[in-house]
Each structure stands twice: as structure tokens, then as C-alpha cells.
Amino acid sequence: MDTRISNARLLELTGQVAVVTGGAMGIGQAIALRLAEAGAAVVIGDLDEAASGQTVGLIAERGGKAAAVRADMSRVAEIEALMAEAESRFGRLDMLVNNAGVFPFAPALSLTEAQWDRVLAINLKGAFFAAQAAAKRMIGAGHGGRIVNIASIDALHPTGALAHYDASKGGVVMLTRALALEFASSHIAVNAIAPGAVSTPGAAAAGAAAQAAMRAAGPSAGPSAGPDEAATFTARIPLARAGEPDEIATVALFLLSPAASYMTGSLLVVDGGYLLS
């Protein structure tokens, strides 16, 4: 089979349509910008309508095509409505990036049922039902597609005080492999990225919330995560800095592009070497 494509077209996505969940800011926004630059029409599914609108505006300013749909990725009905809207707006659906995710600091001994359910619902249940809804459309249209799930290095190595998050991201990695196997015959590739520390609004808020919680808990809070944890974490990164959202987005673009035509079920770690240390 001749799959050779010229270098100039390796990252070309013109004519394709992508849904990026959590695409209003952070890693999702960077992915939306890269996909639009590659020629795809991008539909952002996010809870934050104002930030989604700004990202759509940024894409339009740069000559790209984008739309925003308010969607809570923990609700299957809203996921279904997001996919339906993407398809009706741009006529097809080729790519899904399951990026929406939350990572609230919660030491295991005080983690509540509500916290557990929220994190698992957004990060894992949402990713599954979004993949299911997207795959049904791709298969129905008979053209296959690509799915990229944003996992985390926490799927492979616990950071501390994030048991619910770590479990959800471990689930995302196995979900990626399970769906890659089931969808391969329908020409839908499913891959995942495990980012390390990335400078995003969510990461800044999570760090501040963790520090406030540890200050409030005092010395009884235990050793799992303290005020200096962010600095300790960064000091452990061999490349000696946090990543930028675009450094995850370029890898997502690769996985969604013709350059990754023989990849499915893979997990790409993008962590500045953190897991080596």
C-alpha cells in the first residue's frame, strides 16, 4: 500500500472537522489553534462560553474556521448535542480531542463521593461517551477518523493528593487502547498523550488551591502535597521547566495528521523527561 505523502502535506487537515473538548483555554485552546492553522474547522465544546468565544475569535482573526458549543462533558446528552451541532455546522466530523479535564487537589482521606464522581464523570465517562458519539458519526459517514485523548503522566506516576484524578487518567489510557482495538476495523485511530507539567490557567488555579488547602490543614495534612510542591515538581523535570500548551498541541496535531497514519492505541509521554527522574 502506497501511503507516501509529501513533507509539505504531512500536517495538512484542510476539509476536515474537529471537536476539541475543553478547547476554550489552556492545552485545549492551543490544540484548537494548531488544528485550525492546519486547515481544519474546529468546534470547541466547553462550559466556559466567554472563553470559548474568545478562542473562536482568535481562530477567525487568523483566517481559520471555528465555532463554540456550550457542553458539560460529564453529561451524555450534552455530549451528543455537541457532536450533532458540530456535524450540522460543518457537514462532517473527522477528529475528536478529548481534552476537557479537571484536577482538584484532594487528599485521599478526605476525598468525598461528590469529588470522586465529578472527576471521573468529566475525565473518564465524558471521554468515553464523546468517543462513542463521534465514532458513530464517523462510521455512519463511512470515512473513518481520529481520536486523541489527553491523559496525564499521573496515569503512570501519582503526583500526590490526586487519587481520583490519577485513577481517571489511568482509565483514559486503557480506554484509548480498548477503543483503538474496537474501532480499528472502522479506520478510526485512537491515541493518547500524557502531558507532564504544563503552564495553563487550570494548573495555576490547582496549584494555588492546593497551597491554600495545605495551609488551612496545617502540619496534620501529611507529606503528600505541600506549599513547595510546585517548585519541587519543576526541579525534578530534566528539561528544567514546565511545558507550554503549544508543546502538547503540536503532538496532538501530529497524532491527528497524515504523519501518524500507522499509529493507534499509543500513548505519547510529553513531560520534559519528568518520568525519567
Ligand SMILES: NC(=O)c1ccc[n+]([C@@H]2O[C@H](COP(=O)([O-])OP(=O)(O)OC[C@H]3O[C@@H](n4cnc5c(N)ncnc54)[C@H](O)[C@@H]3O)[C@@H](O)[C@H]2O)c1
Ligand atoms: N496543565 C497540566 O499540567 C496538565 C498535565 C497533564 C494533563 N493535563 C490534562 O490536560 C487537559 C487540559 O488541562 P489544562 O491544564 O489545559 O486545563 P484548564 O483548566 O486550563 O482548561 C480546561 C478547560 O476545560 C474546560 N472544562 C472543564 N470542565 C469541563 C466540563 N465538565 N465540560 C466541558 N469543558 C470543561 C474548562 O472550562 C477549560 O476551558 C486536562 O484533561 C488535564 O487533565 C494537564
